[in-house]
Amino acid sequence: MCAFPAQPPAHPFDDDKLKEECGVFGVIGVADAANFVALGMHALQHRGQEAGGIVTHDPETGFNSARRFGYVRDTFTKADVMATLPGSIGIGHVRYSTAGSKGNTAIRDVQPFFGEFAMGGCAVAHNGNITNAAALRRELIERGSIFQSSSDSECIIHLMARSIQRNIPERMKDALRRVEGAFSIVAMTRTKLIGVRDALGVRPLVLGRLGESGGWCLSSETCGLDIIGAEFIREIEPGEMVVIDAKGVESFHPFDRRPSRFCIFEHVYFSRPDSILGGRSVYETRRAIGVELAREAPVEADLVCPVPDSGTPAAIGYAAESGIPYGMGIIRNQYMGRTFIEPTEQIRNMGVRLKLNVNRALVRGKRVILVDDSVVRGTTSRKIKDMILDAGAAEVHFRIASPPTAWPCFYGVDTPERSKLLAATMSEEEMRVWIGIDSLKFISLDGLYRAVGEAGGRDPRNPRYCDACFSGEYPVAPSDMIEKGFEMKAAE
Amino acid sequence: MCAFPAQPPAHPFDDDKLKEECGVFGVIGVADAANFVALGMHALQHRGQEAGGIVTHDPETGFNSARRFGYVRDTFTKADVMATLPGSIGIGHVRYSTAGSKGNTAIRDVQPFFGEFAMGGCAVAHNGNITNAAALRRELIERGSIFQSSSDSECIIHLMARSIQRNIPERMKDALRRVEGAFSIVAMTRTKLIGVRDALGVRPLVLGRLGESGGWCLSSETCGLDIIGAEFIREIEPGEMVVIDAKGVESFHPFDRRPSRFCIFEHVYFSRPDSILGGRSVYETRRAIGVELAREAPVEADLVCPVPDSGTPAAIGYAAESGIPYGMGIIRNQYMGRTFIEPTEQIRNMGVRLKLNVNRALVRGKRVILVDDSVVRGTTSRKIKDMILDAGAAEVHFRIASPPTAWPCFYGVDTPERSKLLAATMSEEEMRVWIGIDSLKFISLDGLYRAVGEAGGRDPRNPRYCDACFSGEYPVAPSDMIEKGFEMKAAE
Amino acid sequence: MCAFPAQPPAHPFDDDKLKEECGVFGVIGVADAANFVALGMHALQHRGQEAGGIVTHDPETGFNSARRFGYVRDTFTKADVMATLPGSIGIGHVRYSTAGSKGNTAIRDVQPFFGEFAMGGCAVAHNGNITNAAALRRELIERGSIFQSSSDSECIIHLMARSIQRNIPERMKDALRRVEGAFSIVAMTRTKLIGVRDALGVRPLVLGRLGESGGWCLSSETCGLDIIGAEFIREIEPGEMVVIDAKGVESFHPFDRRPSRFCIFEHVYFSRPDSILGGRSVYETRRAIGVELAREAPVEADLVCPVPDSGTPAAIGYAAESGIPYGMGIIRNQYMGRTFIEPTEQIRNMGVRLKLNVNRALVRGKRVILVDDSVVRGTTSRKIKDMILDAGAAEVHFRIASPPTAWPCFYGVDTPERSKLLAATMSEEEMRVWIGIDSLKFISLDGLYRAVGEAGGRDPRNPRYCDACFSGEYPVAPSDMIEKGFEMKAAE
């Protein structure tokens, strides 16, 4: 949904990475819920760095909200902002900016969205993407709804406003049955915290408990529980809705049951390495990818280097499996940030120098294996190759911890259009030549499935994960995009 | 000189680390010098995160300056700020805040300092500490000088103002001959860029050349050259002054020659791993420290983990030498920042959780070796131990990449007073018990000297480095501090 | 609608004055419409000082909007803000804050409001008050509308969204036929500028033409035309809607015709003295009020002083008619502003001293007539009396340029609840004693009508103006307020 974050990215080449769109967090049953929400959002910051919003409810002041551009650490740490967010229940959302938003209305696109219904207010924070949003929006406007944002997620709240159900959880079920695509939602009423995942369970969502206080929380990832010392209870199941209030947690399954299809890229790149997804440590999975990669694509070399920071666990795994020494050949500047004014006298690759510096003394004269998580456009792979060769490396080999990214994601991840994806137009060998390196190997799709615990690799008739970005097999037809002319992969 | 930076620190436990006070950078002979200076300061940001200043000179507007609190990326990237800094010569300074500055006058303490003399203006940026500053200040005030800051460095410009020499480089020599302590200085006049290191060469300073433009630059570390694509020419020698103008670089040795005593802690922690100090790669030195440590202090274990981020190279070395697997047992939050409002319900170790999270799946049930760069107060060592044990580690062993820090630094590094240094009051075993871990080992002083290339270890009669923080042997008597009651180590 | 503006008020005792809620302005057919709108809003700033908003439309960027707290001069003068508002059509709104808005959502209440309909977008800026807004809002929410603000004016846009008409002007007629109360509206579509006044014409709205460019504009008052050099064409008639586009001005009369009831307080206080209302100069009317007052309520005295600034024209009239010298007995501080921190040692009447100072040399020993525009709570009348007596005046006589304000306004003016109005509970003599002055006289309602040009005074069966705040005769029953328990004046 968004192309170029105004804020410094988590990964030095984020502009050449797939990007998660959002993280969601909610808490109920604690004093000063907003402070917990801010901490949860901080832990989920890697899922969305452009803006964030918090809604809380307090019996005296009603619903309160604050939406801000920038990092959580710079916005929801200010006493004057937090003082406007009283209450013992609250939800929050971190997000990227909307691509191509024009003018200056973007703050309106920052979630949570809020609606006042006859039976009370409801705030909704959504991670994912609604694939039939354009059609829903047209229909709703024709019937008299007024949209305040350009966000697809706003459809949910308008569908709820028009539901004939008499309470908010029922209205939400009604609304979500009209919605296609991927969603993990955290919502709240005056007294209830609600969590929902779509039937395929594409995006993550977990439930936690704050032991001493008796409070509950929902978070996109377990790292959001860790930061506030909450106990990880379980994942919300695909197709499940939980409604939490003073009496406890109630569970519903409002959608037709289907085999789940969790996003495999959450394991590869999106989630934090210290999170647990589907019972598996993300760090361990990434290390296992490196091990698989060393087995699938060995090469004689002197040094295994991660492309910082996301390539690190796979590089550790590759080094351990291959026996080739591990080292930090590329040093990342801790203070990456906004764009500097480039000196008028041309400096080549300024953008890269601001973020990374090659550890010349280490790589000089060596055959270097660089482990990166993915190749999207390939532009930064070329820049890194230049830097390493300039520093005197003898050979450069790329090992990529994911299969070739050949298809866009329509379930809540920002991907370039298909024609911009290097792997959509080139073979592995063509890519190697284009990047200009000695060898290039991607992990196989089967190898990736093995690394996430499917010992037999991918079952082509019933794959356990959504891997559309690699395979082109979309578990939900992206109807808005098809209407706009997107061509699905021909059935084989 | 400063205790608690307002800005997010580079190291998650910076408040329990020794901190470098400053970085200096200068450039001459390029269009829009300020943009180069900003980039150089950005590369040196780890040396001072609280504030920065730039002075430039342009024939039309004269001397221009801007001083700002905050990161270079957030201040000297703004077009409106940079537009006020025209000229082809400029210097910059990054710094920590002054401890105990009261009121709101601190921006006055941000360097470079500037003085208008009869023969023209001069700006001075100073890294180090003047150990007789209090006495000099008293004398200057008595003679009618008006100080504008609480910074010791301002003495230099007042001494220059009162020199009877007829040009600025000579006045600077005059002034610096009155000064005791450590200094690496970058200064400028309308037409000259000046670099000086004290006779012992305690702080680093390097000379670089911008090939295409014919420009020259000075930087605290080589990483400041790399970022702008400058070629590393050489280090400024201890006791050397270089004066650079359109005709080239002229070299002077205005001080009495003495054996050099470069700060060994620059290798251990202060400098960036991709910098070259004294012809040695900092990364390689740190890795070598890890190797030495594995030899000096082996232990049976399942996992070697760095305490991020500064412990990483030593941990890689320790793992390689010991054969114990290397892994990321502690994950650092990329978005560390300002202080969050802590939820009213008490959360234990909130401060740590904001910055780090244990990779529970990795450490559970394992005997873990944690490699850290130093122990100062020891408070964070305890917190990390708690986190690792909470996550289920079977044993916790600390290996420290420096000897026990038992003495304060008076040469430009912020250290707690001696009584706050854990190693000043406890033996290694007492520290182990106090931290509450299974074993604790520091590298020996000889081991550290070996790692920096002294095969024979430390020569006690003629040590090549300043290691006062470990040995208590101060190469320059800290006269102001002695006047205030500081007790030197008794001669042995 | 709002009680205490955060910004410095136009009148030094605005917190004891009735306050206009809003001003509206629109322009079509000019390059950079937003700059014209900003100027118009600046000229109308006295009608609303808390916040302002501008919407423009440009074929390339679509609808753009900016909403800001603070004065127009401080917000819509910034190049970066104005650059986000391209287009040749635009509307703007200045407003006071909403009383009792809690939390931090108030920016949502800043107009213009915007709705995207199936046939395109529409922005609406509203001056006035909808007296059946609560009932409308309830009904709309029940039918699935989601309100984004706490403003009554938002009803209009939701009613339009649900209209079955096929174009925006028709939808607006539909919507406004459901609305009770007072409104002067400026609205815009992609290509049309729309102006409407309610059937009674309670609030002003005028049409102007920008000669050279062929552009048209709408403004609450003629002073909004003067500032941009537009020619005053005519008032929009009560009950009229004008739709302006490239083809010119089209006029409609969508509401049932009724005798008009323009707000008489616009003449007394709200409008700027250089505006023309109903063909009459506001300045001249206020001067004429002073003349009437001198005839109705003469007194022997030495000096006629205005209470600055709104009492000035009436004081000039009183002095001229009575032959008593006119002088500035009270000097206003030009730099009135935000609240100062009061020194801990008590200073009596600090609030007043910040804004006014008595010209002691002038009033000492004199019998002083103070001319003010109105008495609301009476609190500031007491403070002024204290100041004048402290300065040594021999006698103090108040002459008030409006009848006693005994009833709240429900048509777009912020009035205290009835029990807080001094004149609702006291006779003229009781008020005189309570304030503590030698004499107190209000102009009679007939005298006020004579001053606005009704030679025969007020026709009680068919008054030409809305004078409910004086007479308690409300031309439109305030249905929401009656539902909340407000008691209308008993029919006589």
Place this chain on the structure above:
Amino acid sequence: MCAFPAQPPAHPFDDDKLKEECGVFGVIGVADAANFVALGMHALQHRGQEAGGIVTHDPETGFNSARRFGYVRDTFTKADVMATLPGSIGIGHVRYSTAGSKGNTAIRDVQPFFGEFAMGGCAVAHNGNITNAAALRRELIERGSIFQSSSDSECIIHLMARSIQRNIPERMKDALRRVEGAFSIVAMTRTKLIGVRDALGVRPLVLGRLGESGGWCLSSETCGLDIIGAEFIREIEPGEMVVIDAKGVESFHPFDRRPSRFCIFEHVYFSRPDSILGGRSVYETRRAIGVELAREAPVEADLVCPVPDSGTPAAIGYAAESGIPYGMGIIRNQYMGRTFIEPTEQIRNMGVRLKLNVNRALVRGKRVILVDDSVVRGTTSRKIKDMILDAGAAEVHFRIASPPTAWPCFYGVDTPERSKLLAATMSEEEMRVWIGIDSLKFISLDGLYRAVGEAGGRDPRNPRYCDACFSGEYPVAPSDMIEKGFEMKAAE
């Protein structure tokens, strides 16, 4: 000293007015002195609108200072700023910006200036201008002083730093005996508040007492006393120094006695109308000027209008004496402020329209007398004439409440260079033709002296006031300016 204030000016045509440079204020013996100082500065804001500074002293925190651009109401009302200024003694300064200051160093020019001497610190706030500052600065720099600002006032603190006297008041006497020109100074040490006026007493300075608290204050004008409820005790005498501490007020006369020459323009324009200067009400003096003007320069007309706001008292006097009705023909916008972006389609006289609007209904068809305080460049007189004629006035007559301004001021007032002063190059009749009006009359210098109480007019051998801007007779030779080539009036 400054040309174009960044902040909205007090007078709508301030850019065509002489401008006072500064106001000074100090207080001792009260809790939270800074709050009193801020209020005093607010009352003196008309004397300097560009920036302000406060210094206080508190035994615990020492000297504290804050300097800010902008209005006092916007800066020294903020709790976080005021919290940095503890103490029971404090001084403040309001000022215009320095003309031609380049780069971004101007905050350094904001007073008070501070110096730390061997016997303690001293802060100095200066109203006036030192006419031999350039020579003093050269000498001081040669002797080793480092200037931090481009302000002439900084010389005082450096001269003090080099004095051999042993206490601060004596050092100040020493320093001021070296200084030529005009000065009213408020200074402070840790325990003393000091006030000084130059021997001629060119700029005002008054002493006040805070009854209940026993505190004392010094202020440029009496309006600074009124705002905090202080009693006006007396003026500081020309050539007097007062030193105030816990024991009371001590008076010295350190300079050679000379006949005083108070600035007559303070009566005409600079001071606030509610201030008392030399025992005379400024308002009454201005009204008397109008009376004199009506006698000296009568004309048949229908209306007397002030040019707002400074022409008002003289217009009232003119109307009263002439019997011609007084009216507000020009209405001032209360919200004057920063520069708006001018619409691309040219609007004539935009600058004027933002600030003023003609009351068309009042002036149409009338013969109008406009009373203004002065004519400097004459540019705005032409614009006002245009506005009045555009509105349909039959005749326009200007009456000016000061003699022709033909000479620049060198004693603390910002005047254009002589060639820019209309009266320096034209006769009264030439000016009339150039402005394009029916008649133009300035008050005579004798008439002005009568209005300020000199019944016999000006004594040419011994004039009681400094009237150099009218007469060209400078009571102190402006030595720096003469060195730069300024030509004094030839002796007659």
